[in-house]
Amino acid sequence: MKIPYYPGCTLNTVAKDFDTSAKESARAVGFEMEDLEQWNCCGASFPLTPDNIMGLSAPAKVLSGAKKAGDTLTTLCSVCYNVLKRTNKVMQDDKTRRKSVNEFMEDDYDGSLKIVHYLEVLRDDIGFAKLKETVTKPLEGIKAGAYYGCMLLRPFDDIGIDNAEAPTIMEDMLKALGATPVEFPDKIECCGAHLAMNNKEVVTRLSGNVIDSAVREGAEIIVTTCPLCQYNLESVQESVGATAAGVPIVYFTQLLGLALGQDIEQLGFDANGGAAKKYLKRKGLL
Amino acid sequence: MKIKLNKNDIDSALIQQIERMSGETIKRCYQCGNCSGGCPVSYAMDIPPTQVMRYLQLGMVEELMEANSMWVCVGCLQCFSRCPQSVSVANTLEGLRQLVLRKGVDHDRIEDIPLPMLKSAPQQAIVCGFRKFVS
Amino acid sequence: MPRIGVFVCQCGNNIESTVDTQKVADETKKLPGVVHTESYKFMCSSPGQESFKKAIKENKLDGIVVSACSPHMHEKTFRRAAEAAGLNPFQCEIANIREQCSWVHHDPTKKVGTAKTMDLTRMTIQRLKKNRDLTKITIPVTKRALVIGGGIAGIQAALDIADGGHEVVIVEKEPSIGGNMARLSETFPTMDCSQCILTPKMVEAELHDKISLYTYSEVEKVDGYIGNFSVTIKKKAKFVDESTCTGCGECWEKCPFKADSEFELGLSKRKVIYTPFPQAVPNIPVIDKTRCPKILKDKCGLCAKVCGPQSIDFTQEDQLVTEEFGAIVVATGYDLMPKSKFGEYGYGKITDVISGMQFERLASASGPTGGAIKRPSDGTEPKNIVFIQCAGSRDEKRGVSYCSKICCMYTAKHTMLYRHKVHDGQAYVFYMDIRSGGKRYEEFVRGAIEHDGAMYLRGRVSRVYEKDGKIIVQGADTLSGSQVEIEADMVVLATALVSRDSATTVAQTLGIGYDKDKFYNEYHPKLKPVETVTAGVFLAGTCVGPMDIPESVSQGSAVASKTLALFSSDKMAREPITADVNTQTCNACWDCLNACPYVAIDKTEVKDRKGNVVKMLATVNAGLCQGCGVCVCACRSKAIDLNGYTDEQVYAAIATF
Numbered sequence A: 001m002k003i004p005y006y007p008g009c010t011l012n013t014v015a016k017d018f019d020t021s022a023k024e025s026a027r028a029v030g031f032e033m034e035d036l037e038q039w040n041c042c043g044a045s046f047p048l049t050p051d052n053i054m055g056l057s058a059p060a061k062v063l064s065g066a067k068k069a070g071d072t073l074t075t076l077c078s079v080c081y082n083v084l085k086r087t088n089k090v091m092q093d094d095k096t097r098r099k100s101v102n103e104f105m106e107d108d109y110d111g112s113l114k115i116v117h118y119l120e121v122l123r124d125d126i127g128f129a130k131l132k133e134t135v136t137k138p139l140e141g142i143k144a145g146a147y148y149g150c151m152l153l154r155p156f157d158d159i160g161i162d163n164a165e166a167p168t169i170m171e172d173m174l175k176a177l178g179a180t181p182v183e184f185p186d187k188i189e190c191c192g193a194h195l196a197m198n199n200k201e202v203v204t205r206l207s208g209n210v211i212d213s214a215v216r217e218g219a220e221i222i223v224t225t226c227p228l229c230q231y232n233l234e235s236v237q238e239s240v241g242a243t244a245a246g247v248p249i250v251y252f253t254q255l256l257g258l259a260l261g262q263d264i265e266q267l268g269f270d271a272n273g274g275a276a277k278k279y280l281k282r283k284g285l286l
Numbered sequence B: 001m002k003i004k005l006n007k008n009d010i011d012s013a014l015i016q017q018i019e020r021m022s023g024e025t026i027k028r029c030y031q032c033g034n035c036s037g038g039c040p041v042s043y044a045m046d047i048p049p050t051q052v053m054r055y056l057q058l059g060m061v062e063e064l065m066e067a068n069s070m071w072v073c074v075g076c077l078q079c080f081s082r083c084p085q086s087v088s089v090a091n092t093l094e095g096l097r098q099l100v101l102r103k104g105v106d107h108d109r110i111e112d113i114p115l116p117m118l119k120s121a122p123q124q125a126i127v128c129g130f131r132k133f134v135s
Numbered sequence C: 001m002p003r004i005g006v007f008v009c010q011c012g013n014n015i016e017s018t019v020d021t022q023k024v025a026d027e028t029k030k031l032p033g034v035v036h037t038e039s040y041k042f043m044c045s046s047p048g049q050e051s052f053k054k055a056i057k058e059n060k061l062d063g064i065v066v067s068a069c070s071p072h073m074h075e076k077t078f079r080r081a082a083e084a085a086g087l088n089p090f091q092c093e094i095a096n097i098r099e100q101c102s103w104v105h106h107d108p109t110k111k112v113g114t115a116k117t118m119d120l121t122r123m124t125i126q127r128l129k130k131n132r133d134l135t136k137i138t139i140p141v142t143k144r145a146l147v148i149g150g151g152i153a154g155i156q157a158a159l160d161i162a163d164g165g166h167e168v169v170i171v172e173k174e175p176s177i178g179g180n181m182a183r184l185s186e187t188f189p190t191m192d193c194s195q196c197i198l199t200p201k202m203v204e205a206e207l208h209d210k211i212s213l214y215t216y217s218e219v220e221k222v223d224g225y226i227g228n229f230s231v232t233i234k235k236k237a238k239f240v241d242e243s244t245c246t247g248c249g250e251c252w253e254k255c256p257f258k259a260d261s262e263f264e265l266g267l268s269k270r271k272v273i274y275t276p277f278p279q280a281v282p283n284i285p286v287i288d289k290t291r292c293p294k295i296l297k298d299k300c301g302l303c304a305k306v307c308g309p310q311s312i313d314f315t316q317e318d319q320l321v322t323e324e325f326g327a328i329v330v331a332t333g334y335d336l337m338p339k340s341k342f343g344e345y346g347y348g349k350i351t352d353v354i355s356g357m358q359f360e361r362l363a364s365a366s367g368p369t370g371g372a373i374k375r376p377s378d379g380t381e382p383k384n385i386v387f388i389q390c391a392g393s394r395d396e397k398r399g400v401s402y403c404s405k406i407c408c409m410y411t412a413k414h415t416m417l418y419r420h421k422v423h424d425g426q427a428y429v430f431y432m433d434i435r436s437g438g439k440r441y442e443e444f445v446r447g448a449i450e451h452d453g454a455m456y457l458r459g460r461v462s463r464v465y466e467k468d469g470k471i472i473v474q475g476a477d478t479l480s481g482s483q484v485e486i487e488a489d490m491v492v493l494a495t496a497l498v499s500r501d502s503a504t505t506v507a508q509t510l511g512i513g514y515d516k517d518k519f520y521n522e523y524h525p526k527l528k529p530v531e532t533v534t535a536g537v538f539l540a541g542t543c544v545g546p547m548d549i550p551e552s553v554s555q556g557s558a559v560a561s562k563t564l565a566l567f568s569s570d571k572m573a574r575e576p577i578t579a580d581v582n583t584q585t586c587n588a589c590w591d592c593l594n595a596c597p598y599v600a601i602d603k604t605e606v607k608d609r610k611g612n613v614v615k616m617l618a619t620v621n622a623g624l625c626q627g628c629g630v631c632v633c634a635c636r637s638k639a640i641d642l643n644g645y646t647d648e649q650v651y652a653a654i655a656t657f
Helices: A016-029 A053-067 A078-093 A095-105 A118-126 A128-134 A169-176 A193-197 A200-216 A227-240 A252-259 A272-282 B013-022 B034-038 B049-057 B061-066 B078-082 B089-101 B115-120 B123-133 C021-029 C046-058 C071-084 C098-102 C111-128 C152-163 C179-183 C194-207 C250-254 C293-297 C302-306 C356-363 C407-421 C441-450 C503-510 C549-566 C591-595 C630-634 C647-654
Strands: A002-005 A032-035 A072-075 A114-117 A143-146 A180-182 A221-224 A249-251 C004-009 C034-040 C063-068 C092-096 C137-140 C144-148 C167-172 C211-215 C217-225 C228-235 C258-260 C269-271 C319-325 C327-330 C334-336 C353-355 C384-391 C426-431 C455-458 C463-467 C470-477 C482-488 C490-495 C497-499 C537-539 C571-574 C579-581 C601-607 C613-620 C640-642
Touching: A016 A032, A016 A118, A016 A128, A016 A249, A016 A252, A053 A078, A053 A095, A072 A078, A072 A118, A078 A095, A078 A114, A078 B123, A114 A118, A118 A128, A118 A169, A128 A169, A143 A169, A169 A180, A169 A252, A193 A200, A193 A227, A193 B123, A200 A221, A200 A227, A221 A227, A221 A252, A227 A249, A227 B123, A249 A252, B013 B061, B013 B089, B034 B049, B034 B078, B034 C470, B034 C482, B049 B061, B049 B089, B061 B089, B078 B089, C004 C021, C004 C046, C004 C111, C021 C034, C021 C111, C034 C046, C046 C063, C046 C071, C063 C071, C063 C111, C071 C092, C092 C098, C092 C111, C098 C111, C111 C647, C144 C152, C144 C319, C152 C167, C152 C179, C152 C194, C152 C211, C152 C327, C152 C549, C167 C217, C179 C194, C179 C356, C194 C211, C217 C503, C228 C327, C250 C302, C327 C503, C327 C549, C353 C356, C356 C407, C356 C490, C384 C407, C384 C470, C384 C482, C407 C426, C407 C441, C407 C490, C426 C470, C455 C470, C470 C490, C537 C549, C579 C613, C591 C601, C591 C630, C630 C640
Parallel strands: A002 A032, A002 A072, A072 A114, A143 A180, A143 A221, A221 A249, C004 C034, C004 C063, C063 C092, C144 C167, C144 C327, C167 C211, C327 C537, C353 C490, C384 C426, C384 C490, C426 C455
Antiparallel strands: C137 C571, C217 C228, C228 C319, C258 C269, C334 C497, C463 C470, C470 C482, C579 C640, C601 C613
16 A cells, blocks of 8 residues: 655654654555655644635645645644645635635645545554554553644644544554553643744743653653654753653654564664663663 | 723724634634633733633724734644634634734744754744744 | 405504505505495504494494404404404404514605505405305313423422312333432522422322322323323333332342442442432332343342232333323423533543532432532542533533523532531632522522632633642633632532433424424413423423523423313314315325324225225314415315415415506
8 A cells, every 4th residue: 555645844854763764664564655756845834814825825735746646645744734634624625715725826726635644544544453463562661651732633623633632543552552651631732832933931831741741640751743842842851850851752653663673773762862762771672 | 901992993994804814703702711721821921812802802902912922822722622612712813913924024033043943943843933923 | 245344553653654554544445345444543452442343343344354463463352353243253354564564664755665555455355355254173172181201390280280180190201200300409599408398299299199100101102182182101111010019128128239320320329129219209119121130131039039018020011001181291301411521621531520410419418428528539528629610501612502591500509518518628610600690599609609618710611630639620710811720629510401312202202393402492482481383282391491490390380370271171262274175186195194294184084885995085183283284285186275374365365466
């Protein structure tokens, strides 16, 4: 099974580990992620004002290009997923805006693409039961807190990947990998996102709360689906106190790859001062 | 604070423009406070989400323009997600932001962003930040 | 030649301001068949009616047109006056020149209004010329009432009807009557103990020689019409012989098997043979056949062994009985929105987030804790308790759009009960508005705040979650404009009051309407609040919409008075506006039968002298027919006509133009 894949800017650069671990894991469970031949930045934020046609045109261009590669498009980054999926819904449901955007792009895209997150492919196409069978190195003893943040979940009516108040898709995946998922209340709260650019105080507080909440409930490693969440959580660690310092913040695909037997050196666990590696070693997984 | 109310302010062209831009009907808000309760950055706002809607209902746009609320809102959509009336304060605040940015007024200057930040942060943070803060 | 009189009402200035009524009178006088016309200030007044009657007699009128307000207002008045003057009342017709003319036209020159009034009046005159004398239909009345639902509204209705001297059957689906009120601890604003005021009424109903209780029973089917309903009731097997059981309690004492108690909302267990609560009426247990090992796999049977009067009968089966009634009272009550609906409040998975009704059970002296406020999780006394109002109410997105009306009051009551039982505890209430309209209600809420120390916070709670063994309540106080976080030991949700799951099924069985929230429709929300569009079926209590105990009781008494009025004579008269089938042209296609919403059309056999069936015909049951006219439209061979609204009459009116 080949699925067209939109990497997005960050996964092409800063979060390359996210990209490669996902692709390797896909192969291991039986599907191939095929980079779109040509793509551009999605804009990294869905335009919340409906009259902002300009903001829709970049993601719409991605979609229109992807449609030429197939009927489905998958992504990894929560933000890309959110922007593409919401834009696609606009192109599908809103005739007026569809017309404006198409006129602007000199294109004729109708919103018929199906946008799925990598996690959805695992859950709905492969199946977590099947995934479990494919695991070669069960993540026994790994107490992982699944952090969803905002963009993977909200707004529910547009995204609908999972229940917006109590999602379980990542926990279910972690269970399949043999890890012990740790529930924590802040798993659906915001990390501060782009305020990283100009409001360190807010980001420190918000990301700090997330880490604190996860650690309090017993998480020893935090799993994310978003490079910005990963960045924010990691960058505030030192300022939020001893309990939270040094907790590895990794992409879900890194643990996935580990469980599926990928080479540890290829998984990019070196970041964060090697915290993840130290932890995994302590747990006897390296 | 004493507010002098008059019809022209309540139903001003500016309010109508904000409604048009944000796609939100300001009257829908019945001031339950759920958004302020759940908003992760409410604490840092000069005017918290519920009051943002109230100020707009009263036609007090000027006060909102001077407040930091629109620049602090991160767009996490928790307000909209739990609003019993399906109002999005996030969309409304983006409307206010757009009102400023479309006049060509920047909230942040690109040259003020620390270089290490530009080098290490994920691109999406910078692209998104530019969209929210720069005209 | 007919002798028609036309009476044009000025309705003070209501009509006169845009219609020249005198001109209408003068012009209509010239029409063929019209022998008398007049314009008058208030036709409906006593002098107006007197002159109306006088004119009929003096001019020997045989048909009347009153051009006035809507027939909904005064058709009855004028038909009665016409009858008093010796006419068949159905020879009097109303032309609506107020709601449909003067009120909608604002031409001060009266040109538009007068012209339209002329048209309306001319149409009615032409129509009237085709009217036939009609006689009111009389139907016999079975003076026996069925009350569906044995809550407080149903009990009140049954007691009042029975005290009026007529037999009543109460059908209740639970093993005991009492309904939701039996669960309550105290009642606002008087703080009477709910069971103390309810159980005497339950016992009175049980002992009343005119009332029969069919508990553990449900209505299966309703046939017939006002005065003559035939109702099939399913009596579910109790596996206990009601005629011999003494309610001694030996069986449920000894029964070794337990299940979650429905009555206690899962806060405690009951036995598999059980009465829902100690004061149950009747005090006869039922066996939960889904859990009884004797019934499931022929093991145990201990209850039968210990039963002195040998009342246990494992072979009992559900029983269907069909009985006749003249009136049906629907008092099926309400449910509460389940906690699992509230994702942001933990989907009902946080043990110490309970519903208001569960709090009632905790506070009740006969409840699972004997009236002590204890956490379901560990039995400790909560020192910080948060009440969240409007859980699901006034929430279009995830709940219901309406206000559940009773929550403000019972939450205030809860804070009081809490303070009375936990002296050092603190109650917090999140509210959006305090709705305390009612006698002594506002004072009651002030008492909760000022005397019993409840902290009221104006805001909706965004989220409730667990952290370090506490329940964190995250909300806002919009009055101070700040976020509020409370570490609570227990949270009580004032969950929305909603219609019963079975509401639509019951409505379809009875042929009554319901709204978008599945509450039953009144005939008129203000003026006929306990009637339905189906004659003889009445509504009482919360099946109509949220209401408190005093209102439910009032409605119970109101339906009783409606029922007693219906039972006051042996026969009842009703308007003869019913459909009529032409036996010559009916070709028995049964389209009418399928179209009729009132099941008023029967298949009738026509036999020859030897008794052979020669053809089939549709016939109308005048008792059931509501005169809606759907069958008239459905009939392809135009064999059906509606008395009072015949095709001939309608065409005559149209042909005026």
